[in-house]
Amino acid sequence: MNTVRARRSDWRIFIRICIERHYTPLPDAPVVVREFLDASFGGAEPNSVATVERNLSTIAHAHTLADLPDPIKSAMDFSRIDIRRAQLRCGARLLEQRHANNIPGEV
Numbered sequence: 001m002n003t004v005r006a007r008r009s010d011w012r013i014f015i016r017i018c019i020e021r022h023y024t025p026l027p028d029a030p031v032v033v034r035e036f037l038d039a040s041f042g043g044a045e046p047n048s049v050a051t052v053e054r055n056l057s058t059i060a061h062a063h064t065l066a067d068l069p070d071p072i073k074s075a076m077d078f079s080r081i082d083i084r085r086a087q088l089r090c091g092a093r094l095l096e097q098r099h100a101n102n103i104p105g106e107v
Contacts, residue, residue, distance in 0.1 A: 010058035028059065028071040 017039050018025045023032045033056070040047045040055065047055075060072045 006054060007058045007061065010055045011062060013055065014059055026062065026066050027068045028063065030071055033059065033071050 014036060015025055017023075017036050018028075018032065021032070021035060023029070023035075025032075036055070036059075037052065040052045056072050060070045063070050
């Protein structure tokens with residue numbers, strides 16, 4: 001049941017981003033997946049790599065259920081290393097914000 005709940009939540013997030021950018025979620029284009037990744041890692045509270053990977057899995061699953069090609073495969077012209085680099089950039093930004101606000105702790 002937790003998987004179903006997580007997929008519903010992931011899909012709502014993806015739908016919101018599609019609506020904000022005037023994209024159609026099904027079928028999805030690789031450019032939408034890239035923008036989704038940018039939004040996931042670039043916000044005030046960037047998501048973890050594990051969360052974004054689960055989000056991508058949900059998008060792929062929705063396309064499979066609709067008998068549509070998986071947009072994730074075509075959008076993945078980057079590797080997990082690229083995803084990790086994006087997360088580290090966001091983590092560095094959070095660390096700078098914490099330092100500027102005198103908040104202890106690590107990202």
